[in-house]
Amino acid sequence: MSPRLVLMNPGPVNTQESVRAALGGPDLCHREPEFGELMSRVRRKVTEVCGGGPDHTSVVLTGSGTSALEATVISALPRDAGLLVVDNGHYGARLYDIASVHGIRCRRLELGWGVPVDADVLDRTLAADPSLTHVAVVHHETSTGMLNDVAAVAAVARGRRCRTIVDAISSVGAESLDITRDGIDWLVGTANKCLEGMPGLAFVCSSRQAFEGLSAHPARGYYLDLNRHYRTQAKAAAPAFTPSVPVFYAFEAALDLALAEGVPARGGRYRALAGRLRSGLAELGLRVLLAPEHRAAGLTAVRLPDGVRYEDLHRALKREGFVIYAAQEQLAGGFFRLSTMGAMDEQDIDAFLAALGGLLLSLGPGRSAAHEIGETE
Incomplete structure (x- = not known):
């Protein structure tokens, strides 16, 4: 296996x-x-x-x-x-x-x-x-x-x-x-x-x-x-x-x-995971696209820190057991995406944030300023 x-x-x-x-x-x-x-x-x-x-x-x-x-x-x-x-x-x-x-x-x-x-x-x-x-x-x-x-x-x-x-x-x-x-x-x-x-x-x-x-x-x-x-x-x-x-x-x-x-309970589970993820991303100094009231529970678009390439981050996180997703078109190169759909739990989110935090120290120290429309802390 x-x-x-x-x-x-x-x-x-x-x-x-x-x-x-x-x-x-x-x-x-x-x-x-x-x-x-x-x-x-x-x-x-x-x-x-x-x-x-x-x-x-x-x-x-x-x-x-x-x-x-x-x-x-x-x-x-x-x-x-x-x-x-x-x-x-x-x-x-x-x-x-x-x-x-x-x-x-x-x-x-x-x-x-x-x-x-x-x-x-x-x-x-x-x-x-x-x-x-x-x-x-x-x-x-x-x-x-x-x-x-x-x-x-x-x-x-x-x-x-x-x-x-x-x-x-x-x-x-x-x-x-x-x-x-x-x-x-x-x-x-x-x-x-x-x-x-x-x-x-x-x-x-x-x-x-x-x-x-x-x-x-x-x-x-x-x-x-x-x-x-x-x-x-x-x-x-x-x-x-x-x-x-x-x-x-x-x-x-x-x-x-x-x-x-039940659909409401599943939505609540996804929102709880997304909230845990977004709080952890903020603690790492990463910025999330969109104002909170417009965000879906199932996905979060995250700005890449200065000096960090998506390809490097994807490769390193996959070695740690996590698959992340590239942004598309006008957000490509500056963002990546993280889903909280599916059979994952709080332990998965915490392990991901720990792996991400460790990798950011080695991949690049920069943090970019939020300047996209709708981008918030």
Whole structure:
């Protein structure tokens, strides 16, 4: 057995032993009723985690979170639709790119990285273009660690008779999010982040009525045609294509743990770990991006000290048993990211801070001043 690595990257995350063990379930043909029953249970549990009621359902895809996001964007929009993308980070820009590559008429509300969504600006933007029918937004923007107020976005969208697509890939299962309470039309997630499952499965949750309406929309894809997946999964209790059977076993085990713990409790566990981490970083003289009220529980963006290269820090910490994550694009070179998702505990956080503190003494003594927008002590 290899030594355990504490994965402080934002997915895939460390998992419980019962989830890993479930991968070794029996060989099973995906066209047999036993798999249909497994898939139906997973769909039902996913819907429950998302806050869906009897009028909601979910579709599970074999693929990364991006596959489910692309399936939703290309399937949920009618032929004459117009999409407004809220962009305040890398993954907001990705939503725009997905729509653009498929030729969907799309407009970007570009706020700037780490800039909170202004409901009044969003409302004015929608009012200025009545042809916009859908709004897409990222809940947890992991490029910065920002948590967007998707309930406020959905409320504005409803006021303008628009539907909302929420990228909840890095939030569902831990952050405060409820498809019913928050008025979300389409919620997209993945198994391998806050739900603490294995990579390889993603899902879409919506109302049964919305899924039924997909048949009237143009098919802009084949494998990623959400209507095709819904029809087979809901009507025939069968997958449209060959699924990752072992990962379904593991996902059900992870969902059972998530439902037993409860979304509020898991979110509280993540917030406690994040608070412990951020306090320790402050004691080491390191600065964290974003004001506290905008930070997600699952990720922290940290400024690199002067004279310390990310590559050196990553290499040294990995030797100590910790995997950290590089920042992206405009934050690359100046920041790194630390996740508190997954099966980690206070001892992991304390051991990480001790290792980091020792390494900073040898890698570089400098400490940089905070000058990014929203950066605080």
